[in-house]
Amino acid sequence: RMPATDTNGVSEVEIVMTQDTVYLKEITAPVGYRYNATAYRVALKPNQTTSTTVPDVEQLGNLTIYKEGEVLKGASSDENGTVFQYESCRQKGAVFSVYAAKDITTPYGAVVYKAGELVAENLVTGDNGSVTLINLHLGTYRVTEVQAPKYFYNKGETKDVVISYAGQMAEAAFSDTTFQNDRQKAEVRVVKKDKDTQNVLSGGIFGLYAAENITNADGNVVVSKGALLDKVTTGGSGNATFSADLRSDLDMR
Numbered sequence: 001r002m003p004a005t006d007t008n009g010v011s012e013v014e015i016v017m018t019q020d021t022v023y024l025k026e027i028t029a030p031v032g033y034r035y036n037a038t039a040y041r042v043a044l045k046p047n048q049t050t051s052t053t054v055p056d057v058e059q060l061g062n063l064t065i066y067k068e069g070e071v072l073k074g075a076s077s078d079e080n081g082t083v084f085q086y087e088s089c090r091q092k093g094a095v096f097s098v099y100a101a102k103d104i105t106t107p108y109g110a111v112v113y114k115a116g117e118l119v120a121e122n123l124v125t126g127d128n129g130s131v132t133l134i135n136l137h138l139g140t141y142r143v144t145e146v147q148a149p150k151y152f153y154n155k156g157e158t159k160d161v162v163i164s165y166a167g168q169m170a171e172a173a174f175s176d177t178t179f180q181n182d183r184q185k186a187e188v189r190v191v192k193k194d195k196d197t198q199n200v201l202s203g204g205i206f207g208l209y210a211a212e213n214i215t216n217a218d219g220n221v222v223v224s225k226g227a228l229l230d231k232v233t234t235g236g237s238g239n240a241t242f243s244a245d246l247r248s249d250l251d252m253r
Helices: none
Strands: 019-026 039-043 058-076 081-090 095-100 111-113 118-124 130-136 140-147 158-163 172-181 189-191 207-208 221-223 228-233 239-241
Touching: 058 140, 058 158, 058 221, 081 189, 140 172, 140 221, 158 172, 158 207, 228 239
Parallel strands: 058 172
Antiparallel strands: 019 039, 058 081, 058 130, 095 118, 095 140, 140 158, 189 239, 207 228
16 A cells, blocks of 8 residues: 655655556545546566556536525415415526635635636526536535515525535535525505595405405415405504415405
């Protein structure tokens, strides 16, 4: 067994020549590199130094960005109104940019990206709610949401993600991060006033109804047109706010 390679990538050993040919094989790859399983034939010569170069391939990484948000799954209605049920699901159409959070270097120290430098932009999540950036050098990256999917709120959230060495036997390193967005909600208010004096009136009862069929994320009707969504009574200020958890894209009357 030969000693580990030094800072120049060199390892030397003196052996007693008992045969004309030996085979050289890597046992442990340097950190940041993939293991080379090739056995190299080395022809020995008496009292001479024979050299062989064993190449190693740098391990690269993949970064997957997931997007999640609430979607309507179901609803139940009665004489008092409608209760909506929402569920978190992966979302397509979110746009991200990736930057170097710190200097990104190769295993031998060459700088690939300076801290803060743009690595990739306009990364859009697909139908499975994810987007993957491949063949990244190991290091720390900063992911920023540029645009949220339709009907979701973009908080401008940023997350740092580390792609770490996965060991010499791994072809690639993998890392991921998930962004959770709040859906846009609708708030409906009503004001009751005297027609002639314009004075506010308490005790007015109002109903909020579905102007069209309401469908869930699967396209199934969960609330029929004309169904009562919520009802309120105006207070002393003549104001009232409906409390139903309403999506921003619903048609109501």
